[in-house]
Amino acid sequence: MKWTKVVLPAVVLVLGYAGMKGIEASASDKTPAEKIDTRPTVTIDSLTPEDVRVQLSSYGEVMPLETTNLAAQVSGEVQMWNPKLVSGGLVRKGEVLFTVEADTYEAALLSAQANVASAKAQLIQEKAQADVAAREAKTMPNSQVSELYLRKPQVMSAEANLKSAEAQLKIAKRDLENCEVKAPYDALVVSRSISTGDYVTQGSPVAVLNNIESAEITFPVAGFDSRFLEAKTVGSEVTVSDNTISNQNGQGISVKGVIHRDTGIVDNNTRMSYFVARVNDPYSINSNKPVLKFGSYVSVSFEGKVLEDVFRIPQELVTEQKVWTLDEDNTLHSHKVKVVREDSGDFLIQGDFNPQKVVMSLPEYPQNGMAVRVIENTANAVTAKAN
Incomplete structure (x- = not known):
């Protein structure tokens, strides 16, 4: 059958051509595929300039205002000593500590x-x-x-x-x-070296007292913080906190004090300046405030200068002293800024940039002039902004 060998291939070709035309016809009836927006997405927010009072903090040890090596001024036999004249005892100014015959x-x-x-x-x-x-x-x-x-x-x-x-x-x-030896001030007894019947001579030491009318804390201020000090730092109020001791609420204790003086010295090695804060009545014998014990290592916080017209921004949004904003065409632009200070995880910055369109979430590799798509987070959904 020679004719079948000729006709069969022709039929197959005709059917294949007809199928191709049918597919093209059906494809032409469909709508064109939607164009995909490949621009990276960002979020933006506006920043408002504000005046921020700088909060400074440091650390130091609580020390007595003065320590006295108490000595007998007359010689004789010790007849009596005050029961409070023991290590840890608290005595009032003018109270008899011991008597000599x-x-x-x-x-x-x-x-x-x-x-x-x-x-x-x-x-x-x-x-x-x-x-x-x-x-x-x-x-x-x-x-x-x-x-x-x-x-x-x-x-x-x-x-x-x-x-x-x-x-x-x-x-x-x-x-x-x-013959009656009295406390020269409100005092904490550190030690006693006499007993009843002992013979003391004039000038012989008998006890060590710490003045508890006031306590002092010497604390450093780092060089980079010095420029934020007020012009009249001496006399400023400070808050002295000890987190090793808990109050009734289970929190650390805090008391108020004042910066009494500037030591007038800058450490040659650390370049730190040193100030002295003074706290009245640290052992609270005249008040109900928390007791601040000598030898405690405490934090000292106080207010510094006011920084005017600064912007607060999360630290991760400032890279290489730059922030990113959008222009009217939704393209990225970087701006050099000055980081004035770090504050509670944020940077306080100043600079020439548009604070109304600050980029809060950057693409992985931001570039100046990069076109982006802005998305806005709402309480219900994430919507896309059109150009």
């Missing part, structure tokens, strides 16, 4: 009083004799009258003896008063 000093006082009385009597006697001599001298020639005859040296000697006796009386009174 006073018999010897009471006798010395009586002797001094007697000497004063005797000296006064002697002076009275000399003055009376001088008056008699002066009256007699009026009837005598001037050549026979001398100062010795008028008893002037005797009167001066009696006056000197009285002053000496009064001085000894003053010393005797002081020594008797010093």
